[in-house]
Amino acid sequence: MRIAIIGSGMAGLACASRLSEAGLSPTVFDKGRGLGGRMATRRAEGGFQFDHGAQVIPCEDTGFRGLLENAKAAGHIAEWDTGDGNAKAVGAPGMTALAKYLAQGLDLHQQSEISSVTRSDGAWDLTSEHSLGTFDRVICTAPAPQTRKLVGHALSDPLDNVAYAPSLTLMVVLNRPLDSPDAQAYPTGDLAWIAHDSAKPGRPSRHCWVAQASADWSTAHLELSKDDIATRMLDLFLTHHGLDATDVAYATAHRWRYALVTDPLGQPFATSSDGTLHAGGDWCLGPHIEHAWRSGTAIAEDILSAA
Numbered sequence: 575m576r577i578a579i580i581g582s583g584m585a586g587l588a589c590a591s592r593l594s595e596a597g598l599s600p601t602v603f604d605k606g607r608g609l610g611g612r613m614a615t616r617r618a619e620g621g622f623q624f625d626h627g628a629q630v631i632p633c634e635d636t637g638f639r640g641l642l643e644n645a646k647a648a649g650h651i652a653e654w655d656t657g658d659g660n661a662k663a664v665g666a667p668g669m670t671a672l673a674k675y676l677a678q679g680l681d682l683h684q685q686s687e688i689s690s691v692t693r694s695d696g697a698w699d700l701t702s703e704h705s706l707g708t709f710d711r712v713i714c715t716a717p718a719p720q721t722r723k724l725v726g727h728a729l730s731d732p733l734d735n736v737a738y739a740p741s742l743t744l745m746v747v748l749n750r751p752l753d754s755p756d757a758q759a760y761p762t763g764d765l766a767w768i769a770h771d772s773a774k775p776g777r778p779s780r781h782c783w784v785a786q787a788s789a790d791w792s793t794a795h796l797e798l799s800k801d802d803i804a805t806r807m808l809d810l811f812l813t814h815h816g817l818d819a820t821d822v823a824y825a826t827a828h829r830w831r832y833a834l835v836t837d838p839l840g841q842p843f844a845t846s847s848d849g850t851l852h853a854g855g856d857w858c859l860g861p862h863i864e865h866a867w868r869s870g871t872a873i874a875e876d877i878l879s880a881a
């Protein structure tokens with residue numbers, strides 16, 4: 575069976591890895607350069623490194639816990655002690671490590687943006703800049719608005735009610751240590767999360783910090799240029815810590831338009847009426863990496879049970 579998976583984030587890789595365990599050989603396409611989607615790690619000149627997407631890996635499901643334990647035994651997951659008595663699982667040496675662990679042995683095609691998925695002669699044709707061939711099954715794990723554009727015409731379930739909050743994210747390097755908790759969530763205010771990224775296990779020893787704006791602030795400033803976002807968020811960050819511009823060695827920003835799912839679909843995946851096309855991702859079940867894993871795994875099980 576020829577299987578194409580769109581997206582090498584957690585949902586796509588979980589699906590591909592389960593199918594491959596069962597002896598199938600899916601082909602994974604992703605438009606990005608690196609694996610992991612929103613489980614992202616950015617490296618910058620000077621040995622700086624930031625997890626600018628997902629920060630930590632919460633876990634409730636026993637199946638997902640099994641994956642984390644295996645990845646931990648293989649050195650790709652570590653516990654981050656943030657001093658609040660509640661160690662948090664993180665990828666090591668970066669959040670993409672879990673994606674790299676899952677991706678071992680898979681047929682991956684990065685920098686392949688799928689532009690169309692069409693049905694002809696009982697198969698699915700995938701196109702990027704050129705034709706990528708025909709497939710018996712297609713699984714799309716792009717964020718819901720992108721999935722709707724690409725394969726919405728074929729899905730029985732409408733995705734119209736799925737919603738996300740955006741997240742504007744600042745990456746900043748300080749010239750000196752900062753006397754502040756390594757990780758702090760702020761339920762109110764313009765900044766929702768501030769973390770000392772270099773304090774996570776396995777990171778280069780630098781003064782790299784990540785700050786995420788609240789959903790309200792992110793929504794209000796979403797269309798600013800990245801330079802303007804960086805300037806404004808740096809102001810918030812410096813004011814918060816009582817610092818000034820001379821303390822800053824480097825700062826940049828990232829815009830996540832679809833960051834955290836606020837209104838999920840409420841079921842593990844969507845399908846076409848004939849079951850040959852699936853769509854899934856965190857947007858099916860909730861805002862976390864684990865939800866993406868559960869969706870991708872459920873799609874794989876559905877395909878295997880029908881085979």
Ligand SMILES: Cc1cc2nc3c(=O)[nH]c(=O)nc-3n(C[C@H](O)[C@H](O)[C@H](O)COP(=O)(O)OP(=O)(O)OC[C@H]3O[C@@H](n4cnc5c(N)ncnc54)[C@H](O)[C@@H]3O)c2cc1C
Binds near residue numbers: 611689855
């Ligand atoms: C700022 C931020 C902070 C977060 N914090 C946490 C946290 O601390 N803990 C947590 O558990 N979760 C967190 N999350 C959420 C978590 O990152 C996601 O739930 C999870 O990574 C989603 O995985 P996914 O596979 O569903 O989607 P994605 O990771 O978005 O993967 C989808 C992939 O599809 C690819 N794609 C899209 N369109 C195409 C196309 N046309 N062709 C080819 N490829 C395509 C994309 O490049 C992407 O790689 C955070 C997210 C953000 C943005």
